Amino acid sequence: MKTKRFLSVGLCLVVVMLAFQPVNVIAQKYFSDPQFKVKLDFNRWHDVNELYADMSRLEKAFPKFLKLQSMGKSYEGRDIMIMTINNPETGPEMSKAGMYVDANIHGNEIQGGEVCLYTIWYLMENYGRIEDVTRLVNERVFYIAPCVNPDGRQWFMETDGGNARAGHLPVDDDNDGLIDEDGPDDMNGNGIIEQIRKYVPGQGNYRISATDKRNLEPVAFGEKGDYILLGEEGIDNDSDGRVNEDDKGGYDPNRNWAIDWQPNYVQGGAMDFPFQLPEAKAENEFLMAHPNIAGVQAYHNSGGMILRGPGAESLGEYSGSDVRAYDEIGNNGQRILPFYKYMVIWSGLYTVHGGFIDWTNDGLGIMSFSNELWNSSQYFSSPDLLKEREDPNSPISGRKSGSFFDDKLEFGDQYVDWKEFDHPVYGKVEMGGEWKKFVGRIPPRFMNEELCHRNMAFTLYQADEMPKMEIGETTVKKIGDNVYRVWIDFTNKKVAPTITAKAATNNVVRPDLITFDGKQDIISASWISNKESFDYLNPITELIDQKQMKRLMIRNGHPGKTTRTLQYLVKGNGNIIITYDSVKGGKVTKTISVN
C-alpha cells in the first residue's frame, strides 16, 4: 500500500513538473511544429456538452481575446453558447466589423459545429505566429456559435439520429392531440434504428442485390423475391394502428425568420410566426444588439455549396452592386473549396421562405453566406477516380461506391448488417441494412480536418473582405481670400460595401456619417469626379444637398474597392478633425490643417 501511494505521488510530481517546465529548458531539441496550447480533436464528433467544454477550455487558455456567453436558452433549456473573439488592445468590439459564424441550426447537420470550434482554436493558436491571422484578429471581431440548435444536436448525438433536423418544440405531426407520442424505438438497443425485413422464400417482393449483397432490390414485374420489408424499427406506441407516425420535431428552424416568412400552408415547417422558436428569438436578439456585424456565415450540410440569398425567386435578384461583391467572394470561395459551387438558394438549391440568411441580408443588412458542407464527390476525389465512377462495372460506381468506401477505408464501421431478431409483433425477422447516422451528409472522420480548415479559410476570407474605411490623402488649397478647398480621400479597400444596396433600400443600417469638427464655415460639400484631372479638365462635382454640412449622411455607404474624394469649400482657417463613422466599416479620424 505504502509503496503504491508513494509511487503514485511521485508520478503526480513528475507529471506536474513536466507540465510546468518551460519548453526551452528541455535539453533535447525538437524540430517539430510548436506545441499547441489547447489540444482538441477534429476527427471525432462532439455532443453539445463536449463542444461547450472545449469552448470553455479555449476561453481559459486565451482569456485576453475570448469571451464565452449564452445568447439564450433552447426550448429544452440548453444554453446557446457564442464565443466572441476580440483583441481589446485594438479597440472595443463595436468599433470593428464583426464576422458572425453559426452552425447546426438543423440538429443533424453537425460538422459545422466542429468547423466553428476549429476556427476559434486556429485563430488563437496562430495569433502572433501567422501574420495574416494576427492582423485579422486585430482588425475584426468574431462571433462564433457552433450550435444554435443544441436540442437538435444533442438528440442527434444521443439517439439514432432520426428527426433531428428540427428542434424540440412540441408539434403534433399526426393531429391527434398528442405530441411526439410515437417515434421509432431502438428495440435491440444498438443505438441504431434499423430496417426490418422478413424472409419469405419465393413470396416476397425484394431480393438481395446481385452486385452488392448489402443492398435489397425490388424484383422485376411478375417475379418473386425472398424478402418483404416491414418498415423501420419500432412499435405502435400509442395504439392508433400506425407505427412511428409522430416523432420529435415536425418543423424547420430555418424557416422561422422574418424575411419572406410564409404561413405553414405555403412554407412547411415555418411555425406560427417569425421568431416563435426560442432559439431563433435569442439569436436574433444577439444579432440586433451587435450592429457592427458585417458578415454572416451559417454552416449547413450537405452538397458542397456556397449559398447566398435570395431564398425565393419572388424576392427578386439583389441589385448589381451587391451581386458584384457577393460574386467576388463566392467565386474565390469555389477556389478555396474544391467541389463546392457558389449558388443562389432558390435557383441552386430550392425555394426557402423565411430562411436565416435572407433575414440577415435583407433585414439586418449583413452580407451572408451559407455553406453546405461536404460533397460526396470527395469520397473518390481524383479526376481519374471520378472518371472511373462513370463506368457501371467499376466497384466504385453508383451505390456500390459506398460499400467499397466502407469496406476499404472505414473497415466496415459504417454499415449495420442484417441480424435476426424476435419482434413482438412480426415474429422472427431480420433487422439491419442501415447506414449509421454519420454517413452521407457528414464527412468520414479522417477527412473532417480538411473540411474544417477549408471552410474556415473561406469564412476568414469573407471576414477579411468586410468593409474597412480609411482616410487617405488630404489636399488643402487656398482659392480665395480666406476661402480654402479641402480634398479628402475616403477609401474602402475591401470587397464589401459599408452599407449594402439592400440595407440602404430597406433602411436597416444607420447611414455612414462624415463629421467636420472645425470652426470654419462650410460653403459647400461635394463629391468630385476625378482628382487627378480636376484642375485640367472641366471639373464635375456632385453637390451634396444636405442641410447639415458638418454632419453628412451617406445613406448607401461606401462601395467596396473604391476611393471617393470629398471636397469642402470652407471659409476660415485652423485645424479640422474629419471623422468617417460607419456602423459596419469602422470609425476613422484625421486632422487636417487648413491654412
Added chain:
Amino acid sequence: MATLTYKKEAIVIFRNIPMYRRKLIFSTLLVLTGLFCQMNAGFTQTAGTYLNYDELTKAVKAFADSNKDFAKVESIGKTAGGREIWVLTLAKAGQMPVAERPGLLIAANFEGDHLIGSSLSIEIARYLIAGYATDEAVKASLDNHVFYIMPRLNPDGAETMFTALKTGRKTNSSALDADNDGRLDEDGPDDLNNDGQITVMRVKDANGLYRIDADEPMLMKKADPAKGERGEYSIYPEGLDNDKDGFINEDPAGGTDINRNFMHAYPYFKENAGRYMVSEIETRSLVEWMLAHKNVAMVMTFGESDNLIVPPTSRGALSTDRPLDLIQFAQAAISEASRVGMVSEGGRGGRGRFNMGDFTRGMSGPAAAETSGRSQRPAQTAATTINTSDLEYFNKASEKYKELTGIKTQPVLRNPEGAFFQYTYYQLGLPSFATPGWGLVLPADTTRRGARGGAQRPGATDTPTTGGGAFTMGGGGGGRSAGGGAAMPGAGAQQDAGSQAAGIDASYYKYLTAAKINGFVKWQTVKHPEFGDVEVGGFTPTEISNPPAEKIAELGVSHAKFALYLSTLYAEIKVAKTEVINEGGGLFRIKAEVSNEGFLPTALRQGVQARSVKPTMVQLGVKPEQIIGGNSKTNFFQALDGSGKRQKFEWLIKGKTGDQIDLKVVSQKSGTDLAKITLK
C-alpha cells in the same frame, strides 16, 4: 337601461364644472352609481367620454369585480410603457368548460388614435352583462359561448390622445428612428397656433403642387396641369424643423403601428410597420394568446379598416382605403426624409482609382451563382383575396351589420396591410370582421359626387360606399421613390403622396359641417421660423378617427346587438341520429349522423386551405379490434357546412346486447357532443 340614461345626463352637467371640482364630484358619483349598479353591470363609468388608461383599467376591473359569475379580467402582456393589455372574458360558468366553447374575440384600439373602438368594446361588455338577466339571447350566448374582449391593444399610443396636445399618433412606444439618421425622435410636431391640435401648414410656394379647392376653399387639392392649373402652395405637417435637416416632423415620438405588424400582407420596411413581423410586445402577446385560445371561432376588430360597412367584392377584395388628401399631402412632404444621403453609385461620386481595375463583374471569374439545373416546384403563394366559398358569410354579416347600426358611409380608412383581422382570416381561417365602428352621416344632396384630389377609384366616392377594387400593395405609406434633397420651398418639387386612393376630404368636411362637429381648424396665419408666414389649419386628429363621444352609447348598443348576432352564427356540432341494428351472431351495425346545426361551417374554406382549423373528430368508444368493418374507430372530416348538413358514419362491430358505447364528436370551433349508444 335607466342607470345608463342617468349617467349620460350626469356627464352633460359634469362638463360645465371646473376640473378641480370634477374629481371630487366624480368620486362621489362613483360611489353613488356603484350603489345603483350593484344589481347589474356594476360598471361605473359613463358612456359619454373616451377613457384614458387609468379609467379604462378601472372600468374593466369593475366589470370583473362585481360580476364574478360572468367576467374575468387578465392581461395578455405589458407594453414598453408599462401598461397592461387587458382581456375581459365573458362567459357564464357551466357544464362546458369555457376554453372549449366557441368564442368571439372583440379587439380594438390597435391604432392609438382609434378610441371609439375601445369604447364600443366596453359598451358591448356592459350590454352583455346587463342583459343576462333580462335578454334570452344574451343568456343563451353567455351560457354556451364565450366573448373575449380586448378593448385596447395599444394603450401606450392611445394614452397620447389624452395629453393636452393632440397629435393623432397611431404608434406604440417602442424606439424608432423613423428617418434612420442616427438620432431618435429628434423632430416631432410643434403646436404653432397653440390650439392643442396638430394639423397641417400651407405655405405659398410658386413651386408647390397644391392649390385651394375652388369648390370648398377650406380644402386643398392637387393642381392638375392638364387643366392648366398651377400649384400655389406647399403643404407640411404642423411643426418646426427641430433638427434642421430640412424636414418637418419626420421623426416624432412613437414606434410601431401595431395594426401594421401582423403577418398577412406585411408591409416590409414601410413607415411604422415595425422592424419585422410581430416585432412588438403588443402583437406578439396577441398572437401567442390566439395560439393558446384555439376555441376562438370568430373575430371582430374595431379599427381603421372595414369589411362590414362595405363587404368584400365578388372577387374577395376589400374596399379601397379612404384617406384624407390634406394629411397625405403633408406626409408626402417628409416621405423623402429617410432617403437623404443617397450617393449615386458608379456616377460622379462613385468612381475612383479602383473602379476600372480588376474588380468588375465580367472579370470576376466564372459566371455568377450557378443554377443547379434541378427542377423547381411551382411557386406557392399565400392567398390574398377572400376565398369565394367564404364570401357569403362575409356578405351576410355585412347585411346584418348595416341593418343594426344604420351606418352607410365609411369614415377615413387605411389600407389594411399587416392588419390583425387579415391575419386571423388568412392564416387562422376564422371569420374575421373589421369596422371603424362609426360612419359619416351625410346631407342628402351629396350623393353621386365624384371624389376629388386625384384619380377616382371605386369605393372612394361621397356616396354610401359600395364594394371597390382591390388594394394595391404599393399604396398606403409614403412612397419612397428615387430622388432626394430637402423639401423646403424652392428646393425642388414635393413628392406625390403615396396612396393611390382619392381623398375623401370633401365628404368628410361636409359631414363635420352638417353634424356641427368642431373638427376642422380654420386656416390662420402664424410666423414660422423657416418659412415666414404660413397658414395653419386642417382636420383635427381626434375627430378624424372618432365620432363625438355622445355617440358612444347609441353605437355601443347597436354594436353589442351585432356582436350578439355574430354569436348566433357559430357552427354547432351534434350527433343528430344514431341507430343500432342487431345483425345476429354478436355483430351489430351502428349508424350515426353528425350534423352542423349552426349557420357557419365547422371550418371556412380558408381554414381548410391554411390547415389552421383542425378537422372534426368522430370517435366510437370501442376497442380497435371490435371493429369488423365500416368506418375506423377514429375519423376526421375537414369541414361540414351549416344549417343542418350531415355527415354519415357506419360501423360493424362485435359486441353484446346491453353494451353501452360512447360516440364522441370533437370540433375545435364548434363545440363537442357525446351520444350514448346501447346495443340491443
